[in-house]
Amino acid sequence: MKRTIFLIFLLTAFSVVLRSQGDGGVKPEEPIEINFSAEGGFYMDEVEVEITAPGSSVYYTLDGRRPTTRSKFYSKPIVITKTSVLRVLAYRHKSKKREVGQTYFIDEPPTGFPVVSIGITPYVLFDPENGMFMKGTHAVDSLWTKPGANFWSRKEVRVHVDIFESDGSNVYNNLTGLRLFGGMSRLFPQKSLALVARNRYGENRIKHPVFGKGEPKKYKFLVLRNSGSDFRKSHFRDGLMTGLVEDWDIETQAYRPSHVYINGKYWGIYNIREKVNRYFLQSHSEADKDSIDLMEHRYISKRGDKEHYGELLSFVKENDLSIPQNYYWIQSQMEVTNFIDYQIAQIYFDNQDAGGNIKYWRPRTDQGRWRWILYDTDWGFGLHDDDAYRNNSLKFHTKPNGPRWPNPPWSTLFLRKLLENPDFERTFVNRFADHLNESFASEKVGRKIDDMYQVLLPEMPRHIDRWNLDFEKWQHQVRIMRTFAAERPFHLRMQLMDYFSTGSMRDVTVEASTGGTVYINNNLEVRQKPLQGKYFEKYPITVRAVADYGYRFVGWEGVEVDEEVRGFELELEKETYEIKAVFEKYTHPLAGKLMINEVCPYSKKTGDWIELHNQTEEIINMEGWVLTDRKNEFVLPDVEIAPNDYLVVCRDSTKFFRVFPTAYNVVSGLNFGLNKRQETLGLFSRRGAVVDSFHYSVPPTDSAFTLSLLLPTLDNGDFENWESGFGQGTPNAPNPFYVESRIKKIQTQWMQIGLAAAVVLICVLLLFLRAKEIL
Incomplete structure (x- = not known):
């Protein structure tokens, strides 16, 4: 015991x-x-x-x-x-x-705006000697920029922040970092602010889709902007301009007006903007925030290093870019279309401060190319000149000997040198014409101004009272912008004709029947609504017809080309053109049998690739077939897909075979990348009929992943039938879910056989025992 x-x-x-x-x-x-x-x-x-x-x-x-x-x-x-x-x-x-x-x-007062409230020790902002909003005791009063003033401080302080949505719900409540933000706009009484989320204060992200659906859902930084140089004027110029090009090939900051309170006191309307930095670039691209080169102004490195850009800059300075080989090398180092769109936007806006606000970046990878970021455009759209719509900004942005500010020679160098190349010149002029016909069409821009004005109209009186402004002057600024929108395209077309000796202007109408799209200059999309545009005699334009799934291209009306030709160059010899692409309903014999089976939209190791699966019992020759992301086309070479086999189309065969050394039936050189968030892919026959089409839209991720069809028999046009898997994928092989389902099916079959055998055995045993008992 x-x-x-x-x-x-x-x-x-x-x-x-x-x-x-x-x-x-x-x-x-x-x-x-x-x-x-x-x-x-x-x-x-x-x-x-x-x-x-x-x-x-x-x-x-x-x-x-x-x-x-x-x-x-x-x-x-x-x-x-x-x-x-x-x-x-x-x-x-x-x-x-x-x-x-x-x-x-x-x-x-009630509001339809989000509201931001900041709680901060008053001394930190308003102490006459040390307050961040104050001039302080060290400012040089004799200079208008007041160097040495406290408001030039880069200090970050701890504050409490509440963000309320327009419906009154509190979507962010936390301790946060606060800095002053901006350049010369710090001289204004309403100063721009930057919010910084850090673990040492509270959470390391502001977790709310501030700018609505489709935008990032969390932010490291948010800017509360006083509209920069546009303070005391329209208060939405920069938001308007970046909004006009938000669907272009340019990184732009989202915009949303808000009311801000500091320590319970109303502080006016602030424009909520994203902050241009590595976090911004990661959220708007496929780049890794820790592996980028980010530059600004003439040659200032903000992240990464200058080496790659230095080589590009030296090459541009020292070489004749009219030589095709030199221009080809330039295209491998910078994204030329992005640069063209950036320059067109600055020229259209007549941004007189473009030379002082230049940011450009690249992913620090073997294929990473330089891109330009559009930001801080306040000095455009007639900020300081009621008749700015007349200004010849094309000459301004190509001036070889401009002053130190606003257009010094280094700021115009790239455009001047690239215009030496005839291919670049044609693309530049045609793309400019595209944008004047669509994004910058007077009616469209006028509607955008009116929409933004109507949003601000009921909210501005409080802001105007707070900062002792003038309501009539605000409305006058809006009228200046409306006039700019109405008159600017005409003057720019005249300036383009003069600068490039383009010859006469041509009126071109392009239309698409039901069942397809026409692409102009691989840029504008024409579907239900015809495009009525103006182009220039000297520069042919390209038109290309793309059928929707379940249709095929039949031919063109209004122009003499072979009916099989989906895309061609239109020489603008006549004054007027009216052309139409005609489509008809059609189901290709291989629809549902030859399909996109797996795609890899994001992998640093393999690069992008697409897998096709032939589910028939016949060999299919793919020569002349086309893979497309709607805007770009890749024409397949003379290659075959065996019965029930696969074909892989990749961007970089060296990277691909490094990961998959035993892969077979691989075609390299895919001339377009896959977006890791959303994309529409199509497979077209030689005659332009859609054989397969696939659209995906997935949450952003920083890990390699593939999208694979669950089962070969499912409709791959329905994204519900696809699964996303992390890793490098399974090219030239059945998809993981299909293999797993086959294994489970075999296991189930054997289990059923085993159960049946067991039942039979038990029955035999019972009969035997019964017989023995009888005996």
Whole structure:
């Protein structure tokens, strides 16, 4: 008995020791919970707030000041009678405390804008000697830029931030970093701000799709912009201009107007913008934020290094770019279409400060090419000149000997040199004409201005009162912008004709019947609505017909070309052209039998690739067939797909075979990349009939992944029948789910056979026993 008791005691003690080893022998302290009887938000009348924080002493402030143990001690409900930021510290002991906040808006005017509330110790912003918003004691008053002033500080401070959506819901409540933002606009009384999410304050991202669906869902940085040089004027110039080109091949910042409060005081309308940095580039491209080269101005490195750009710059300076080989090399180093669109936008806007606001970047990879970012365009659209629509910005942006500001020679070098090349010149002029016909068409831009004006109209009076502005002057600025939109295309066309000696202008109407799309200059899409545009005699334009799934291209009307020709160059010899692409319903015999089976939209190791699967019992010759992402086409060479076999089309065979050395039936040189977020792919027969079409839209990821059809018998046009898998994929082989389903099917079949055999065996055994019993 004694031994038993001793053994139980020993085991109990041992278990206690083990438990103490697991948790350090100390019971973990309960986290601090802080609850408010009334959450922050919008109230018509005063609100009473009770605070509970079990086991903690509570201190609070109502003026935005950061709470400490010297702040007011909470002992009874707080009655809030005016808009305030309630900041609370729950203190348990020196190493256990928690800081939170809530914003209460009392009897504020209703709004359709999001609202941002900032709680900050007033001294940090407004102290006459040291406040970040103030001139301070070290400013050089004799210079208009006030160098040495406090508002040029790059300091980052800890603040409380609430973001309320337009429906009044609180979508962000946290401690956040705050900096001043901008250049010369810091001289204005309403100063731009940048919010920075960091772990040392609270969370490391602002987790809310601030700009709506389709935009990033979280942000490291957000800018609250005072509209830059456009402060006291339209207050939406930059948002308008970047919005006009948001679907171009340029990185642009999203825009959304908001109301901002600082310590409960209304601070006016701020434009919420993204901050152009490595986080911005990662969220808008397939780049790795830790592996990019980001440059600005003439030759300033913001991230990565200058070496690659330095080589490109030297080549541009020292070589004749009219030589095809030199131009080809340039195209391998920079994305020429992006650069053209960037220059066209700056020229159309008549941005007089473009030379001072240049940012460009590249993914730091073997194939990474330089791209230009459009930002800070406030000096465009007639900011300082009511008649700016007349300005010859083409000459401005190609001037070889401009002043130090705004268009020094280094800022115009690339465009001047590239225009030496006739192919670049033709692409530049035709693309300019495209954009004047579509994105910059007077009616379209006018509607955009009116839409933005109507959004701001009910909200601007508060902002104007806050900063002692003039409502009529604001409306006058909008009228200037409307006039610019109406008159600018005519003057630019005249300037293009003069600068390039283009010959006469031509009127071109392009139409597509039901069942397809026409692409002009591999840029504009024409579907249900005809395009009525103006082009130039000297430069032929390209037109290309692409059928929808279930249709095929039949031929052209209004122009004499072979009916089998889907794409051609249109020489503009006549004054007027009216052409139409005709499509008809058609199901190709191989539809559903030859299909896109697997795609790899993102892999640094293999590069992009597409797998086709022949499900027939016949050999299919693919010569002349076309893979397309709608805008780009890859014509397949003389290659065959064996019955029930595969063909892989990849961008880079060297990378692909490094990962898949035993792969076979591989075609290299795919001339377009796959977007890792969304893409539409098509497979066309030689005659232009759609044999297969596939569209995907997936959440962004930084890991390699493939998309594969679940089963060969499923409709691959329905994205529900596809699965996304991380890794490099299974080219030249059945897809993972198909293999797994086959294995499961075989296992199920054998299980059924086994069960049947067991039943038979049991029955035989029972019969045997019964017979034996009878005997």
